[in-house]
Amino acid sequence: MAPLEPWEKVLVDAEAFLATDHGELTCIECHNGTNVSNKDEAHAGMIASPSEQPDVYCAECHEEESAAYPAALHATQAGYWTTINARNGNIPEDHPALEEMFGNHCASCHTSCGECHVSQPKNVGGGLFTGHVFEKTPPMTRSCTACHGSRVGNEFLGKNEGIPGDVHFREARMSCVKCHEGAELHGMTETAAGADHRYSGAEDPQCIDCHQYVADGSDGVEMHAQHGDGTELSCQVCHSVTYTSCDGCHVAVSETSGNPYFETEATYHTFFIGLNPIRSEDRPAKYVPVRHVPVAPTSYEFYGENLLRNFDALPTWVYTTPHNIQRNTPQNASCEACHTNPEIFLTADKVQAVEQNANASVIVKTVPPAVELFLAAMPQPAAHAELVSDSCVACHETGIRNSPMYPEDHIGFSNESCSGCHKLP
Secondary structure: OOOOHHHHHHOOOOOHHHHHHHHHOOOHHEEEEEEOHHHHHHHOOOOOHHHOOOOHHOOOHHHHHHHHHHHHHHOOOOHHHHHHHHHHHOOOHHHHHHHHHHHHOOHHOOOOOOHHHHHOHHHHHHHOOOOOOOOOOOOOOHHHHHOOHHHHHHHOOOOOOOOOOOOHHHHOOOOHHHOOOOOHHOOOOOOOOOOOOOOOOOOOOOOOHHHOOOOOOOOHHHHHHOOOOOOOEEEEHHOOOEEEEOOOOEEEEOOOOOEEEEEOOEEEEEEEEOOOOOOOOOOOOOOEEEEEEEOOOOOOHHHOOOOOOHHHEEEEEEEOOOOOOOOHHHHHHOHHHHHOOHEEEEOOHHOOOOOOOOOOOOOOOOOOOOOHHHHHOOOOOOOHHHHOOOHHHHHHHOOOOOOOOOOOOOOOOOOOHHHHHHOOO
16 A cells, blocks of 8 residues: 555545534544644644544544444454463563563554544554545555455455455455444454454354355255355365465564564465364364464564463464455365365475474364265264264274274274264264
């Protein structure tokens, strides 16, 4: 996004602004200062961003939004601290160094009401959208993708060479807020209120909010009939395409300019299916796309030694929901595109040796076998739904309790493989 000229950032379109509801307020009512002709005197005590205090400057008209937003992720940035604390081990003596790092490199992503509705975010240079006119729906490329640009924005808009943009944008011209509605962004939904990570709680929005006939396969698509219930595959497994991964981000402060900066070792495109590291009732899919994030054990070493001492607590190949959805993709062209195809799965040989432990919950140990095996597999007895143990091998390896022993060609399979073929009735 091209930066604005200095005068463009602050130019008020008096005619357009005064015709709006916000234009009925005087400048001083929101920005303080003094209404005199001398510039320095006029700007004394001025508040540049009144919406940093929504309870004072926004709540009179926007009561519900102002009450909820301080606990929303765009305001709290809690997602950062959830992952930083996990990888650090939440060691109190490390927090001064981590907080200094955060203030230098992460805090600028905090967003006030005004940075979505009247101006560009500070971390991309700021500047009024349209002469101080407040936009109920933020302009996507100057607000949403101005911050979420390097991955989400480029993928959604089709800016990665040779990779088409998301079908929702390319064909339906949908903007971000068509799915991510105001109530979610303001922290007013049950899932968003006080969330500690963007993937906390129930999946919201969900694909089936619009595509409700997919889950039961009633849309006539055979693959949806087999996989549409979401317990084995997330929608993105079949409908995403190549997306961005990064390696080795390190942060520091320039000795020359004194400004904070970051640099990464590599940026590249991948598409790998891994095991779901945050599998839960809310996100039940066994297989999901995974993206490599650029964290390294030494990412923060400029600020102190061993600040990520619990590095292996989280995977570096993480659960992801790429915003580059396509109806037809290489992996949904046929069953064999996934079944018996190790190239598409995050297997151990694709993970760096130093990251094997961190990614143990994500690495696929056994690639799904040929479809013919699934079709020929006997179902589990209904009574197995009541079993306390989920270890199939415990019985079927030795034949205890008169259980059938698995054949020789199953010896390499693990417990996680069994229910893929042998379903409960």
